[in-house]
Amino acid sequence: MARMRRRLPEDAGGAFGRAARLFAAGLAARLSDERERWLLWSPAAVGLGVFLYFSGTAEPALSMALALPAIAAVVLGAGWRRELLRFPAFLLLLCAIGYAAGAVRTWSVEAPAISRKIGPVTVTGRVVAVDPLRHGARAVLDDLAIGRLAAAETPERVRLTVRLGWTGLWPGRTVMLRAVLLPVRPPVAPGAADFQRRAFFERIGASGFAVTAPVAVREAGAGWLDSRIERLRDTAMRRIGAVLSGDAGAVAAALLTGHRGGISPETMTAIRNAGLAHLLAISGLHIGMIAGIAFFALWFGLALVPGAALRWPTRKIAAIGALAVAAGYLLLTGATIPTQRAFLMLAVVMAGVLVGRVAISMRLVAAAATVLLLLSPESLPTPSFQMSFAAVVALVAAYEAWSIWRMRNRTPRLPRPVRALVGIGAASLIAGAATGPFALFHFHRLAMYGLAANLAAVPIVSFFVLPMGLLALFAMPFGLEAGPLWLMARGIDLMLWVAHGVSGLPGALALAPAPLAWGMALIVAGGLWLTIWQRRWRFAGVAAIAAGLASSLTVAPPDILVSPEGQLVATRTADGALAVSSARRGRFIARVWREGEAQRLPRFWRSDRLSRVRCDPLGCIYRLDGALIAFPSDPAALAEDCRRAFMIVADFDVRRRCPTVPWAIDRRALMRNGSYAIGISAGRVTIRTDRDVRGDRPWVSRPPLQTRQIRLARGRAVADIR
Secondary structure, eight states, X not given: OHHHHHHHHHHHTHHHHHHHHHHHHXXXXXXXXXXXXXXXXXXXXXXXXXXXXXXXXXXXXXXXXXXXXXXXXHXXXXXXXXXXXXXXXXXXXXXXXXXXXXXXXXXXXXXXXXXXXXXXXXXXXXXXXXXXXXXXXXXXXXXXXXXXXXXXXXXXXXXXXXXXXXXXXXXXXXXXXXXXXXXXXXXXXXXXXXXXXXXXXXXXXXXXXXXXXXXXXXXXXXXXXXXXXXXXXXXXHXXXXXXXXXXXHHHHHHHHHOOOTTSXXXXXXXHHXXXXXXXXXXXXXXXXXHHHHHHHHHHHHHHTSTTHHHHSOHHHHHHHHXXXXXXXXXXXXXXXXXXXXXHHHHHHHHHHHHHTOOOOSHHHHHHHHHHHHHHOGGGTTSHHHHHHHHHXXXXXXXXXXXXXHHHHSOOOOOOHHHHHHHHHHHHHHHHHHHHHHHHHHXXXXXXXXXXXXXXXXXXXXXXXXXXXXXXXXXXXXXXXXXXXXXXXXXXXXXXXXXXXXXXXXXXXXXXXXXXXXXXXXXXXXXXXXHHHOOSGGGGHHHHHHHHHHHGGGGOOOOSEEEOTTSSXXXXXXXXXXXXXXXXXXXXXXXXXXXXXXXXXXXXXXTTOTTOOEEEETTEEEEEETTEEEEEESSGGGHXXXXXXXXXXXXXXXXXXXXXXXXXXXXXXXXXXXXXXXXXXETTEEEEEEHHHHHOXXXXXXXXXXXXXXXXXXXXXXXXXXO
16 A cells, blocks of 8 residues: 555656656657757847847846856756757857847947937038938938037937938038938837837937038048948949939939939839839849859850960859959948848858858858847848848748759759749749738738739849949949940839839739737747758648738727827727828828728728717817717817816827826827827727837837726716716
């Protein structure tokens, strides 16, 4: 009996223990089988650390962030002998390094930013970059002196829109002008795109517009390399504009210098709706084509030199020359994140040529992603980083799978033109599927005919437009760029014809609600699981991707949206759409709200018969679930609204005049908290602010306020608010 009693606890936990041991053994076996792919999780772990840093609502102490990698290294050393713990501990170390990289980057770029409107005021500064617009230009200035601001309050950089005399803006030149300076725009809704964070890492502390033409104070000197590169970009852009006009010239400037501001809104919309926007975002296609053209031109040219092919390593010389040409193109187009990624990968590929090895692999992608995340951790939340690497990871994974399948199976040999067309179609389909969830998350849209548009436009750009553009760049020092640019424009005209034709087809653009944040995390995790591992267990990633996409079906949209300044308000109509308070104010904000709801047409309070809002000359009221919410446009309306309303939303001070109202979202509250999203359901009011989402971070200029959930009172209180 005693022996049985001693065995009972062991038997009771035996089934669970055996299952746990079997699971651990199976997991260890699978991880051991995939040992050669462990390193590919490095950028994912670094990215997770960067994500955790940016998702916080309070800035961590720099010393604490720097201590995390040391602690993780100790954990890795302690678990190194146990194979099952070694891999997670290694990922933990990389995650801590990513977190520390984000904190160090923030500390290194922090600079003053204005928090109120200033001006018109005299601004003196050195022109850093000039981006031409349809009418004028957008310039970035540094080395600033701003009237009314002390040196300690002066931003490091400002971005100004200049309409008058913008041709006098040359990179490196110091200019003086009168301008109105504004704080960088906060997100238009809680959780929307964070313009302030992007400006913070670009060290831009104010935006605004010039009210006078710039006057040169000092001409550009020799300057640093970045100034010379910007002057070279600006010169190339102006030379292109002197030969080509209209959208063809603007697209040519975008492809050769990275400046896209001159493209008309109609053409840009058509390009996006046709799924061709990636052709203007300088990335792997452009770097690869430019480097490929240079490589084969140099290789063929050296082969024509008598005796060179016998005495010189012509292929390696061509690889070095192609890399130099690609580096020049990288700098000329502004060195954006996708371009940096493409150049890093090209550099490894060319290194493979030099040592006689093929370098197209997932390790190459992982190395490029890790380097970029450590150098520029702020790029992780941006659409360019996410969509660029999503497309490349999917394409390389498909290439690896195709290579394995081709080795095991004999495939029919197709004619070269058919193979090229099939390759373009497959690449477009794979890249479109990989970037689709990110396009939904950031832009709430999908180009339904993107495959057809890419099949028609990509060959034109790859085999005609870019070669002519490269020839024009080489001809510019000799003043012979007019001919190649004219030919380049003819190819661009054909590309734009495809874009306008495809975007005009019925159903060319599909708007859909974006996946939730946790849904996007599942999509990313599932995509990495599917593309990194090579055994059958990788197909579990498909289920994670499906669950992430389904998260958009669980969205509970707010009933009321309030813009950061309170000048625009949107409410839910009887059929579930959004109607806004004004057709003239906040058009950009209204468009972002509408696209976030997958709503095509704008709707307005005063003209929509399904609107729940009723208005008079002094303001409007909105009834929902027993609550009356007032939107006064005149303080005179407060006398009545204070007695009846549960909540008052206005762009002027309310609380002083109406201290008894339960909720007052007025000018002071908006200055503290930014935009509002308000939900009312089953007697519960949920208020979420921009400050709730972003918290107290260096790029946020207002103090935090916590999200609130309150329950409407029943009985006499309900009678009062009705």
